[in-house]
Amino acid sequence: WIYKVNRDYCVLAFFARRVRTKDGKPLESIVPITKGRTICANSFDLYGKDAAQVFSHLRQLAQTYHESYLQYGLGFSNYNVTDAHNAGNILNHPNLITKSYIYNFLHPFLRTGVLTATEKKWHTRRSMLARTFHFDILNQFQEIFVAESLKFIQHFEGQNECVVSLRDRITIFTLNSICETAMGVKLDEMAEKGDRYREMFHRIDEGFTRRISNPLYWDDCAYNLFAARDYASALKVVHAFSSEIIAKRRVLLEEELEYRRATQTADDDICVARKKRFAMLDTLICAEKDGLIDNIGICEEVDTLMAEGHDTTSIGLVFGLMNMSLYAEHQELCFQEIQEHIEDDLSNLNLGQLHKLTHLTNFLKETMRLYPSIPIMGRQTIEETELDNGLILPKGSQINLHVFDIHRNPKYWDSPDEFRPERFLPENCQKRHTYAFIPFSAGQRNCIGQKYAMQEMKTLIVVLLKQFKILPVIDPKSIVFQTGLTLRFKDKIKVKLVRRKCD
Numbered sequence: 001w002i003y004k005v006n007r008d009y010c011v012l013a014f015f016a017r018r019v020r021t022k023d024g025k026p027l028e029s030i031v032p033i034t035k036g037r038t039i040c041a042n043s044f045d046l047y048g049k050d051a052a053q054v055f056s057h058l059r060q061l062a063q064t065y066h067e068s069y070l071q072y073g074l075g076f077s078n079y080n081v082t083d084a085h086n087a088g089n090i091l092n093h094p095n096l097i098t099k100s101y102i103y104n105f106l107h108p109f110l111r112t113g114v115l116t117a118t119e120k121k122w123h124t125r126r127s128m129l130a131r132t133f134h135f136d137i138l139n140q141f142q143e144i145f146v147a148e149s150l151k152f153i154q155h156f157e158g159q160n161e162c163v164v165s166l167r168d169r170i171t172i173f174t175l176n177s178i179c180e181t182a183m184g185v186k187l188d189e190m191a192e193k194g195d196r197y198r199e200m201f202h203r204i205d206e207g208f209t210r211r212i213s214n215p216l217y218w219d220d221c222a223y224n225l226f227a228a229r230d231y232a233s234a235l236k237v238v239h240a241f242s243s244e245i246i247a248k249r250r251v252l253l254e255e256e257l258e259y260r261r262a263t264q265t266a267d268d269d270i271c272v273a274r275k276k277r278f279a280m281l282d283t284l285i286c287a288e289k290d291g292l293i294d295n296i297g298i299c300e301e302v303d304t305l306m307a308e309g310h311d312t313t314s315i316g317l318v319f320g321l322m323n324m325s326l327y328a329e330h331q332e333l334c335f336q337e338i339q340e341h342i343e344d345d346l347s348n349l350n351l352g353q354l355h356k357l358t359h360l361t362n363f364l365k366e367t368m369r370l371y372p373s374i375p376i377m378g379r380q381t382i383e384e385t386e387l388d389n390g391l392i393l394p395k396g397s398q399i400n401l402h403v404f405d406i407h408r409n410p411k412y413w414d415s416p417d418e419f420r421p422e423r424f425l426p427e428n429c430q431k432r433h434t435y436a437f438i439p440f441s442a443g444q445r446n447c448i449g450q451k452y453a454m455q456e457m458k459t460l461i462v463v464l465l466k467q468f469k470i471l472p473v474i475d476p477k478s479i480v481f482q483t484g485l486t487l488r489f490k491d492k493i494k495v496k497l498v499r500r501k502c503d
């Protein structure tokens with residue numbers, strides 16, 4: 001049982017199938033293998049660590065090895081990718097579509113929606129949802145983003161300056177936006193339930209991290225027996241919230257279809273011929289009528305879109321506004337550009353105008369480079385898989401793509417910790433590796449909502465900058481990051497807003 005993996009270290013890795021190399025070269029000539037804390041190899045490396053310690057442990061490994069590295073757990077190998085070349089190879093590999101084992105920990109929350117599903121189910125759901133992110137549909141969402149952004153700044157009405165704790169306020173904005181755009185339901189009269197959803201979402205996230213760091217909970221039986229009950233009430237709240245949204249939309253859609261039936265021509269297909277705003281949830285409800293999805297399937301996708309669609313953009317905006325406060329010269333460039341292309345009356349704001357804001361685009365890209373909302377993604381092999389660096393991963397190998405480390409890898413980024421939006425000017429991108437910047441992932445399973453996300457983040461910033469200057473409150477060096485479903489941080493991130501007309 002004792003297996004020698006390198007000269008100075010032996011592991012007891014039961015049943016772990018070994019990674020091999022294509023031409024029989026020593027494994028360590030391609031990839032370094034990390035030492036584990038116990039004889040169970042790396043299985044217990046994270047045991048007892050809290051979310052912040054898990055985050056810094058992963059960063060330390062990246063800094064120690066300066067390249068992708070291999071670990072062994074009880075029964076599986078774990079390939080950790082911190083370089084763009086291997087990331088590109090994995091994201092585009094036709095056999096690496098299945099998400100890694102840890103995504104199973106999301107099943108009690110999201111079941112197998114498009115984010116966690118695999119094979120045929122993933123394919124069907126992905127194509128069903130992808131068409132709802134069409135340019136025309138996104139353009140119709142613009143007025144909602146503007147209205148929600150105006151609601152966001154209304155909160156500061158009557159104040160010439162104020163200090164804002166960003167995360168809570170912004171998450172209200174992003175949750176309202178996803179519910180109204182994708183689901184076609186305004187949260188106004190459900191605001192309290194929305195607050196409770198956000199609170200419970202956070203709790204589920206804590207449970208996810210607790211499970212990652214304790215291999216005793218990797219098995220469903222042990223987890224269900226000893227830990228699941230701590231999160232049962234949180235799951236009940238989030239599922240009740242999404243079910244209520246679905247029920248509300250069913251009623252609204254029926255009323256709308258009733259109206260259309262009264263006005264349509266004889267052979268129009270009602271679900272296809274709708275010309276007005278097209279909520280994504282409507283697509284799913286219409287697909288249900290065609291027998292392509294059932295109610296559980298709709299719940300899976302609504303839970304997935306709500307989770308993915310509000311938390312990620314919220315993090316992007318928190319760090320975007322923090323960076324606006326820290327880099328006054330870039331804030332000014334963004335403001336000037338906004339004034340040049342976008343009139344103060346925002347009722348006609350459209351995607352074409354947002355597209356002209358190139359400095360703001362680069363600013364947001366640089367923000368997502370340093371603070372990617374999803375700092376780690378995972379895949380697993382469903383059969384023996386050869387990578388183009390010569391590694392042969394056995395079936396069941398886990399692959400972690402450390403986006404956070406790729407985005408700060410000095411191989412691709414000069415002074416990686418410095419904030420420099422000009423890195424994304426076309427002339428500066430040409431020589432950079434395509435997969436050195438992957439905040440929205442890449443390949444077949446890339447982010448379905450990336451255009452939506454950029455549109456939403458830009459709209460809030462446009463509305464905010466037109467009325468306020470943003471000044472710094474915190475020192476970014478004091479931020480303590482935590483591992484979670486998305487990029488987490490311990491303390492509140494605050495900025496100061498100063499109304500422009502008071503200058």
Ligand code: HEM
Binds near residue numbers: 182309312372452
């Ligand atoms: C700044 C905002 C966002 C970032 C950085 C982001 C990033 C990502 C990343 C990295 C993935 C791949 C995840 C993985 O492989 O584990 C992903 C997948 C996904 N994202 Fe986003 N996302 C954002 C916003 C959104 C929004 C607004 C929506 C929906 C409205 C959305 C919907 C999805 C869905 C459904 C998937 C799963 C796609 C699949 O597996 O086929 N995302 N996103």
